[in-house]
Amino acid sequence: MSPTFGHIPGVPIGTTFENRAALAAAGVHTPHMQGISGNRENGADSIVASGSYVDDEDHGDYLIYTGMGGRDLATGRQIADQSVDQYANAGLITSELAGHPVRVVRGANGNALYAPPSGFRYDGLFTVESHWMTTGQDGYKVVQYRLQRLPNQPEPEGVAEPEDDPAYAVTVVTRRIRNTAVAQHVKEMYERTCQVCDREVSILGGLYVEGAHIRPLGRPHVGPDSVNNVLCLCPNHHVQLDYGGIVIGDDMRVTERETGSMIGPLRLKPGHNIDLAHVRYHRALWPEA
Amino acid sequence: MSPTFGHIPGVPIGTTFENRAALAAAGVHTPHMQGISGNRENGADSIVASGSYVDDEDHGDYLIYTGMGGRDLATGRQIADQSVDQYANAGLITSELAGHPVRVVRGANGNALYAPPSGFRYDGLFTVESHWMTTGQDGYKVVQYRLQRLPNQPEPEGVAEPEDDPAYAVTVVTRRIRNTAVAQHVKEMYERTCQVCDREVSILGGLYVEGAHIRPLGRPHVGPDSVNNVLCLCPNHHVQLDYGGIVIGDDMRVTERETGSMIGPLRLKPGHNIDLAHVRYHRALWPEA
Numbered sequence: 001m002s003p004t005f006g007h008i009p010g011v012p013i014g015t016t017f018e019n020r021a022a023l024a025a026a027g028v029h030t031p032h033m034q035g036i037s038g039n040r041e042n043g044a045d046s047i048v049a050s051g052s053y054v055d056d057e058d059h060g061d062y063l064i065y066t067g068m069g070g071r072d073l074a075t076g077r078q079i080a081d082q083s084v085d086q087y088a089n090a091g092l093i094t095s096e097l098a099g100h101p102v103r104v105v106r107g108a109n110g111n112a113l114y115a116p117p118s119g120f121r122y123d124g125l126f127t128v129e130s131h132w133m134t135t136g137q138d139g140y141k142v143v144q145y146r147l148q149r150l151p152n153q154p155e156p157e158g159v160a161e162p163e164d165d166p167a168y169a170v171t172v173v174t175r176r177i178r179n180t181a182v183a184q185h186v187k188e189m190y191e192r193t194c195q196v197c198d199r200e201v202s203i204l205g206g207l208y209v210e211g212a213h214i215r216p217l218g219r220p221h222v223g224p225d226s227v228n229n230v231l232c233l234c235p236n237h238h239v240q241l242d243y244g245g246i247v248i249g250d251d252m253r254v255t256e257r258e259t260g261s262m263i264g265p266l267r268l269k270p271g272h273n274i275d276l277a278h279v280r281y282h283r284a285l286w287p288e289a
Numbered sequence: 290m291s292p293t294f295g296h297i298p299g300v301p302i303g304t305t306f307e308n309r310a311a312l313a314a315a316g317v318h319t320p321h322m323q324g325i326s327g328n329r330e331n332g333a334d335s336i337v338a339s340g341s342y343v344d345d346e347d348h349g350d351y352l353i354y355t356g357m358g359g360r361d362l363a364t365g366r367q368i369a370d371q372s373v374d375q376y377a378n379a380g381l382i383t384s385e386l387a388g389h390p391v392r393v394v395r396g397a398n399g400n401a402l403y404a405p406p407s408g409f410r411y412d413g414l415f416t417v418e419s420h421w422m423t424t425g426q427d428g429y430k431v432v433q434y435r436l437q438r439l440p441n442q443p444e445p446e447g448v449a450e451p452e453d454d455p456a457y458a459v460t461v462v463t464r465r466i467r468n469t470a471v472a473q474h475v476k477e478m479y480e481r482t483c484q485v486c487d488r489e490v491s492i493l494g495g496l497y498v499e500g501a502h503i504r505p506l507g508r509p510h511v512g513p514d515s516v517n518n519v520l521c522l523c524p525n526h527h528v529q530l531d532y533g534g535i536v537i538g539d540d541m542r543v544t545e546r547e548t549g550s551m552i553g554p555l556r557l558k559p560g561h562n563i564d565l566a567h568v569r570y571h572r573a574l575w576p577e578a
Contacts (some may be wrong), residue, residue, distance in 0.1 A: 064509055132505070165508050168551060202531035202534045203534040204534070205533075208534070217420060219454050220353055235527075236490050243382075243492035245493070286422060286493060287430060
């Protein structure tokens with residue numbers, strides 16, 4: 001099932017549900033058992049935070065949330081290592097990198113300060129700010145995520161004042177490059193390697209690469225989100241494309257703008273027909289000195 | 290003068306000022322003549338949008354704003370090319386990359402739909418979303434910026450409904466790595482080249498590099514924003530450091546985590562004493578498989 005990001009129409013923050021089946025029927029969190037809804041390709045769109053993992057923390061405005069797997073269902077304790085490849089764990093990473101909002105549902109067994117008195121409650125949209133691994137209380141490796149509540153949402157009734165994390169607002173680091181379906185397609189075409197340098201940027205769980213629009217999106221440029229306007233680039237070359245470091249010639253050769261030195265031909269797979277008009281539009285944005 | 294980011298205490302959105310001197314005295318926009326307040330090193334903290342550049346556009350929620358320079362003061366027309374190195378133009382780019390909020394002041398001569406009837410008015414905080422160069426109406430190169438109003442701010446009284454840019458919200462691309470004073474210092478130490486690969490990522494106006502925290506900022510990690518916890522890295526190696534692609538040994542050698550292959554020693558300048566405790570904390574976040 002493809003994820004549905006954002007609020008579910010007709011389900012305001014604070015809506016309560018008797019059980020997981022009701023939550024699933026409403027479309028708020030569709031899996032009946034899993035804590036995370038989603039997948040690696042498209043991202044995760046919702047989680048249930050119900051205190052079922054011993055390493056979970058709920059601070060109101062932010063959660064330290066443990067990934068799925070390795071838990072003994074009878075005792076709730078970790079009995080094996082987790083990995084980012086298990087279940088929907090990678091989905092939350094995809095949502096982190098793309099900036100997708102994640103619906104958070106709290107269950108009655110979570111931190112009493114913020115949990116509903118019974119059943120489950122939809123508590124609004126969060127973003128995944130970061131992830132990491134750690135050795136949990138039970139001695140096994142777990143994947144963890146920091147989820148942060150988006151600002152300017154009503155508080156669900158009856159919850160405590162959220163805890164403050166004063167350093168966070170001034171130090172938060174974001175690296176969110178919108179991963180459209182088109183960008184995803186182009187990334188797969190090149191097996192997540194850079195079309196300029198062929199480089200693989202390995203991270204835990206795979207290769208990191210970005211979909212880069214040649215003619216920028218949004219006004220005044222209104223470049224299209226289409227395959228003929230999207231490249232698969234490493235972060236270094238994406239930065240250079242966006243900020244006037246490199247330009248592409250009509251012959252699809254990539255040149256460093258400042259020095260005029262040739263970096264090389266853009267690697268192009270059959271069927272990836274870059275629109276010359278977009279390439280020329282981009283060159284006009286970054287004229288020679 | 291060092292920029293002061295954010296609202297000025299005691300100056301709510303909608304506050305009007307008779308002239309530039311009053312605006313400067315209130316600390317909302319301190320330069321008396323320049324449209325942009327700030328500098329390359331620290332960023333720009335405010336602009337005045339008063340329609341004095343022929344290529345400016347005001348759409349309410351977003352501005353297409355022209356940089357400084359090349360304008361005939363008598364006629365207001367462009368008579369020479371602009372560059373990102375002139376005046377405070379680079380300051381807005383620094384603010385773009387660091388995500389700093391920019392105070393926007395509108396003057397009476399701007400787009401009548403959004404301009405104050407007379408004088409100047411403080412209209413709230415915007416972020417710089419992107420920048421580029423273009424050939425303006427008068428045939429000269431100008432630097433332009435798209436500034437976007439931060440959400441959930443009151444509208445100044447009497448302004449028209451802002452124009453919609455429907456594609457923007459779903460396609461916006463952000464790459465904001467908080468540039469703290471410490472990060473700035475470390476970047477200068479290495480002349481904006483990567484400590485792992487020595488690479489220069491050139492963009493228009495200089496070299497692009499990021500300040501990377503070894504032990505992450507914010508809870509639960511609460512790494513410090515201090516020189517002994519910050520590296521100067523290209524985007525590729527920053528991504529790898531943050532997402533488990535590379536780890537640093539006690540001997541300061543950098544290894545690709547997945548394959549165990551050595552990338553090389555971390556380049557270290559005298560006086561840059563990395564705290565081993567932070568390096569070990571980072572390694573614990575990204576354990577071997």
